[in-house]
Amino acid sequence: MPLPESIHLEVVTPERRLVSEVVDEVILPGSEGSLGVLPGHTPLLTTLGIGELVYRRGGDRRYVAIAWGFAEVLPERVSILAEIAERAEGIDRERAAAARDRALRRLRERAAETDFVRAQAALQKAIIRLQVSQGIGPSEPS
Amino acid sequence: MANVRDYRTRIRSVKSTQQITRAMKLVSASKLRRAQDLILAARPYARKMLEVLSSLAARAHPDRHPLLQRRPEEKVLVVVVTADKGLCGSFNTNIVNGARAFLDELLGRSGSTAGPRPTHQVQVDIVGRKARDWFRRRDYPVRRVLVDLFRDVTLEDARDIASNLIEGFSGGEFDGVHLVYNEFKSVMQQRVVRETLLPIPRATFGPGAFTASAGAQPEDYIYEPDQEALFAALLPKHVMIQVHRVLLESAAAEYGARMTAMENATRNAGEMIDSLTLQMNKIRQASITKEILEVVSGAEALK
Numbered sequence: 001m002p003l004p005e006s007i008h009l010e011v012v013t014p015e016r017r018l019v020s021e022v023v024d025e026v027i028l029p030g031s032e033g034s035l036g037v038l039p040g041h042t043p044l045l046t047t048l049g050i051g052e053l054v055y056r057r058g059g060d061r062r063y064v065a066i067a068w069g070f071a072e073v074l075p076e077r078v079s080i081l082a083e084i085a086e087r088a089e090g091i092d093r094e095r096a097a098a099a100r101d102r103a104l105r106r107l108r109e110r111a112a113e114t115d116f117v118r119a120q121a122a123l124q125k126a127i128i129r130l131q132v133s134q135g136i137g138p139s140e141p142s
Numbered sequence: 143m144a145n146v147r148d149y150r151t152r153i154r155s156v157k158s159t160q161q162i163t164r165a166m167k168l169v170s171a172s173k174l175r176r177a178q179d180l181i182l183a184a185r186p187y188a189r190k191m192l193e194v195l196s197s198l199a200a201r202a203h204p205d206r207h208p209l210l211q212r213r214p215e216e217k218v219l220v221v222v223v224t225a226d227k228g229l230c231g232s233f234n235t236n237i238v239n240g241a242r243a244f245l246d247e248l249l250g251r252s253g254s255t256a257g258p259r260p261t262h263q264v265q266v267d268i269v270g271r272k273a274r275d276w277f278r279r280r281d282y283p284v285r286r287v288l289v290d291l292f293r294d295v296t297l298e299d300a301r302d303i304a305s306n307l308i309e310g311f312s313g314g315e316f317d318g319v320h321l322v323y324n325e326f327k328s329v330m331q332q333r334v335v336r337e338t339l340l341p342i343p344r345a346t347f348g349p350g351a352f353t354a355s356a357g358a359q360p361e362d363y364i365y366e367p368d369q370e371a372l373f374a375a376l377l378p379k380h381v382m383i384q385v386h387r388v389l390l391e392s393a394a395a396e397y398g399a400r401m402t403a404m405e406n407a408t409r410n411a412g413e414m415i416d417s418l419t420l421q422m423n424k425i426r427q428a429s430i431t432k433e434i435l436e437v438v439s440g441a442e443a444l445k
Contacts, residue, residue, distance in 0.1 A: 014187045046366040
């Protein structure tokens with residue numbers, strides 16, 4: 001079977017379809033570690049962590065912030081289902097920074113009614129958005 | 143007898159009511175369009191999710207997963223979804239009636255002949271101000287109340303509700319979760335539906351998904367992490383998506399119902415204005431005729 005030459009990448013959130021493009025390479029923030037996908041990849045099903053999705057077409061790289069999703073990889077197709085996905089270009093850095101500060105403050109205050117899990121998730125989300133919007137990859141998860 | 147001026151005031155007031163109902167209709171129409179778009183936008187995700195879950199269910203020993211486990215339903219949670227606002231025809235009444243019938247059935251209160259035999263332990267979760275107001279005055283055990291969700295249905299809300307329900311279900315607080323909500327059938331039609339959310343009904347994953355070897359599987363995946371873990375990670379998401387869908391449907395149905403109701407109201411106001419105008423003209427004519435008669439008979443008398 002000849003290998004396919006490109007991948008059809010789809011990024012879907014419950015609120016919209018963010019990406020539907022033909023690309024050459026995809027790098028996914030898998031929950032077990034980052035993984036690169038080229039055309040002809042073996043079928044794979046994986047959960048995704050919070051992180052950065054990179055896809056490349058020719059020399060053109062695009063970045064998308066992704067949180068809590070999973071991906072289905074087929075030889076000529078990658079479908080990503082994420083609860084949150086946002087293009088780097090679309091990220092409002094000021095808002096992301098504000099969200100980060102808010103989450104930090106909530107975590108620091110330790111008020112009785114603070115929902116820690118939620119605040120932490122918000123913090124992580126804000127940080128990843130900031131990183132993605134800067135075009136640098138996320139730091140290695142500790 | 144009412145005079146012309148009284149009629150004029152009436153007509154003016156009906157007219158301004160009509161303006162309001164017309165505006166509300168237009169607003170509902172545009173909100174409905176947005177709500178419909180949201181429903182459509184949510185579909186690809188839900189479809190893909192189901193596909194993947196079905197293929198996983200065929201291999202991942204789904205019986206073991208707690209969210210799929212069916213136990214005898216003794217403690218039941220009913221989630222009632224209404225609108226926050228009124229003025230949408232029988233939208234809220236239908237839901238409340240449907241919910242009450244369901245609850246009474248569970249509680250063994252229905253039917254005048256049977257004595258009280260509490261067959262189930264029931265709790266109620268409420269979404270929407272209208273349901274809250276109704277249940278506040280009645281004797282049902284309300285567990286959780288959520289209002290003000292529908293101005294902007296977000297995934298966060300859905301996640302919050304879903305995780306709360308999952309927690310209660312796996313913690314043994316209840317053995318089953320049922321939703322009562324308005325399904326968006328078409329702009330003119332809403333239907334009250336009763337749906338089981340937890341345990342996740344097996345039919346969800348399509349026929350054959352639970353038979354030991356579901357025939358030839360089209361895709362043989364590498365799983366990362368393994369199938370069980372993946373399955374376990376996806377099921378709660380599935381629940382969340384279901385909740386999200388229900389909220390979106392209910393929102394769309396509400397706008398549809400309001401639009402129809404307001405259209406009827408606008409038409410009724412128009413009819414009322416017509417009949418009031420007719421009566422007013424009759425009276426005006428009658429009084430003119432009377433005046434002419436008086437003038438003429440007065441002139442006659444002077445001759």
